[in-house]
Amino acid sequence: MNGVPERRTVHREQKAADVATPRGGSAAIEPADGHEQPPGTPRGTRAAPSAPGPGTHGHRPPPVPVTHEQRPGTAAAARERVRRLLDGHAGAPLPPHVVGDILLVTSELVTNALRHGGGIAAFHAELDGGTVRIRVTDRSPTPPSTAARRRVTTPGGFGWPLVQRLSRSVTVTPDLGGKTVEVVLLLAPDGA
Numbered sequence: 163m164n165g166v167p168e169r170r171t172v173h174r175e176q177k178a179a180d181v182a183t184p185r186g187g188s189a190a191i192e193p194a195d196g197h198e199q200p201p202g203t204p205r206g207t208r209a210a211p212s213a214p215g216p217g218t219h220g221h222r223p224p225p226v227p228v229t230h231e232q233r234p235g236t237a238a239a240a241r242e243r244v245r246r247l248l249d250g251h252a253g254a255p256l257p258p259h260v261v262g263d264i265l266l267v268t269s270e271l272v273t274n275a276l277r278h279g280g281g282i283a284a285f286h287a288e289l290d291g292g293t294v295r296i297r298v299t300d301r302s303p304t305p306p307s308t309a310a311r312r313r314v315t316t317p318g319g320f321g322w323p324l325v326q327r328l329s330r331s332v333t334v335t336p337d338l339g340g341k342t343v344e345v346v347l348l349l350a351p352d353g354a
Contacts, residue, residue: 233282233283233284233285234272234282234285235282236272236276237268237269237272237273237276238269240268240269240271240272240285241265241268241269243285243287244264244265244268244287244294244296245261245265247287247288247289247294248261248264248289248294250289251289251349253349256349256350257350257351259351260348260349260350260351263328263347264294264296264347266324266328267296267324267325267328267329267345267347268287268296270321270322270324270325271296271298271325271343271345272285272298273321274298274300274306274321274322274343275298275299275300275343278300278302278304278306279300279301279302279304279340279341280300280301280302280340281300281301282298282299282300283299283300283301283337283339283340284297284298284299284342285297285298285299289349290346292348292349292350293330293346293347293348293349294346294347294349295344295345295346296344296345296347297342297343297344297345298342298343299337299340299341299342299343300340300341300343301339301340302340302341303336303337303339303340303341304341305334305341306322306325306334306343307322325343325345328347329345329346329347330345330346330347330348331345331346332344332345333345
C-alpha cells in the first residue's frame with residue numbers, strides 16, 4: 163500500500179465489521195470547491211446548477227444553496243443546518259421518516275466526533291441528485307468501533323450501527339491527524 167491510507171466504503175449490504183479502516187497514514191482533505199482557505203475560515207455555501215423545469219420556457223429559478231460547511235458546535239446545530247438544506251430541496255416534499263433518518267444520522271456523526279473524535283475539524287452536507295451526502299472530519303485517527311455492545315447497562319453504543327443501517331453507503335477515510343466519515347443517504351425511501 164506504499165504508506166497511503168486505505169479508504170473503505172461500506173454499502174448497506176456489507177456487514178458492520180467490514181467498515182473499520184487501518185490506523186495511520188495521511189490524506190489531505192481538499193475544500194469542496196477546490197480552493198485553499200486559511201485554517202479556521204468558515205466556508206460558505208455554493209449552489210447547484212438547476213435545470214429549467216417544464217413550463218419555464220428556459221427560465222432558470224435562482225440557485226438553491228446546497229452545501230453547509232461551517233463547523234457546527236453541537237449536534238443540534240448540525241441537524242438544523244441539514245434541515246435547512248433539506249428544506250431547500252426542489253423536489254416533492256420529503257417523507258417525514260426520511261427527514262428523521264437523515265437528521266438522526268447527522269446527529270450521530272457529530273456526536274461521535276465530539277464525544278470520541280476530539281472535536282469537529284470539518285462539516286459538509288450537500289444535496290446530490292436523489293441523495294444527501296454528509297461528511298464529518300474529526301481529530302482522532304481511530305476508526306468508529308464496530309464491536310458489539312459489551313453490556314446492556316452501559317449507555318451508548320447504538321449510534322454507529324444506526325448510521326450504517328440507515329445510510330446507503332459509509333466511507334471512513336484516514337486523514338492527517340484524524341479521519342473523515344462520509345455517508346450517503348437516499349432522499350426517497352428504498353423502492354420509491
